Amino acid sequence: MRKFGARSLIVALLALVTVGLTASAGATNAMACGSEQDSRAFAAALPQVNPGDRGPEVRGMQHRLAELGYGLRGTGLYADNTLGAVKDFQRKHGINDSGIVGAKTWQKLVGVLPLGRTSTPAEELHQMQPGAHNPRGVELLAIYFERLPNAGAVPAWGSPVYHQGWQQVVREFQRSVGINDSGIVGVQTWRALARVTAVAGQWGC
Numbered sequence: 001m002r003k004f005g006a007r008s009l010i011v012a013l014l015a016l017v018t019v020g021l022t023a024s025a026g027a028t029n030a031m032a033c034g035s036e037q038d039s040r041a042f043a044a045a046l047p048q049v050n051p052g053d054r055g056p057e058v059r060g061m062q063h064r065l066a067e068l069g070y071g072l073r074g075t076g077l078y079a080d081n082t083l084g085a086v087k088d089f090q091r092k093h094g095i096n097d098s099g100i101v102g103a104k105t106w107q108k109l110v111g112v113l114p115l116g117r118t119s120t121p122a123e124e125l126h127q128m129q130p131g132a133h134n135p136r137g138v139e140l141l142a143i144y145f146e147r148l149p150n151a152g153a154v155p156a157w158g159s160p161v162y163h164q165g166w167q168q169v170v171r172e173f174q175r176s177v178g179i180n181d182s183g184i185v186g187v188q189t190w191r192a193l194a195r196v197t198a199v200a201g202q203w204g205c
Contacts, residue, residue, distance in 0.1 A: 039118040039201070043111030046199065049101040053078045056177045056192045060199025061101060063148045064109055065089065067200070074148060074196070076176030110201060117201040120194040128185040130167050135160035137185065144193045145169065147202040 049057050059076040066072045070085040086105070087097040093108045101109075110118065128137045138160055145154040155165035162185070170189065171181040177192045197203055 037115045038111060039113045039115050040107060040111040042115070042118045042198070043106040043109075044103065046106045046110065049078060051078050051083050051099050054176075054178050056195035057199055058082070059177055060196040061086075061109065063196065063200035063202065067202075074176060076178070110199060113201040116204045118198045119203050120198045125185075125190060127187070128162050130162060130164075130183050132162045133160055134162055138162055138166065141166060141170070141185070141193075144197055147197055148200055 046057060049055075049061065054077045056076075058078045059074045062072045062074050062076075062082055065082070065085045066074075068089070070089070072082060072085055075082075083099045086101060087099050089109065090097040090099075090105055093105075095104050095108065125134075125137045125140060128134050139157070141162075142154065142157040146157075154169055155163070167183040170185055171183050173179075173193070174181040174183075174189060177196065179188055179192060
């Protein structure tokens with residue numbers, strides 16, 4: 001169980017290190033968090049996910065289901081355990097329990113969330129190479145992984161260096177969503193991290 005103080009620090013850092021957000025974008029997110037606007041439009045744009053699929057949407061779905069009490073980890077692969085959880089969720093919400101995650105399932109799973117929980121930064125950080133000294137990049141990695149339920153162990157926050165501990169976490173993430181596990185954090189990896197966090201409904205609010 002993470003300490004409250006650490007969680008508070010991570011939440012506070014989100015406002016400081018999410019690069020690319022303009023003042024107007026920040027105001028928009030604040031309004032979304034404070035309003036009753038939901039994430040139906042975001043959910044409607046999500047692709048259909050089928051058993052056997054792998055990718056950011058699958059991993060985000062797993063984290064969202066984990067938040068709801070299903071014992072899933074973020075493997076990124078839609079295998080048997082995830083199928084069982086999806087079917088149970090579908091039955092409980094009056095949806096045909098085919099295991100196919102389409103529009104109706106996405107709406108019940110993600111569309112009901114406040115918009116602020118599925119909003120993402122406008123831009124990504126620049127490419128981050130293994131061993132790089134990149135305080136803001138490392139901080140943002142910590143924020144992403146701290147916000148995902150059942151994401152597994154992550155290095156203690158504090159070092160500004162993209163060290164081997166973080167490289168191992170990133171490589172595991174890259175493999176889980178079908179990205180070449182080079183350990184280099186480029187545009188594709190930043191976007192996948194943002195996508196997973198948004199589908200999981202763990203951005204803000």
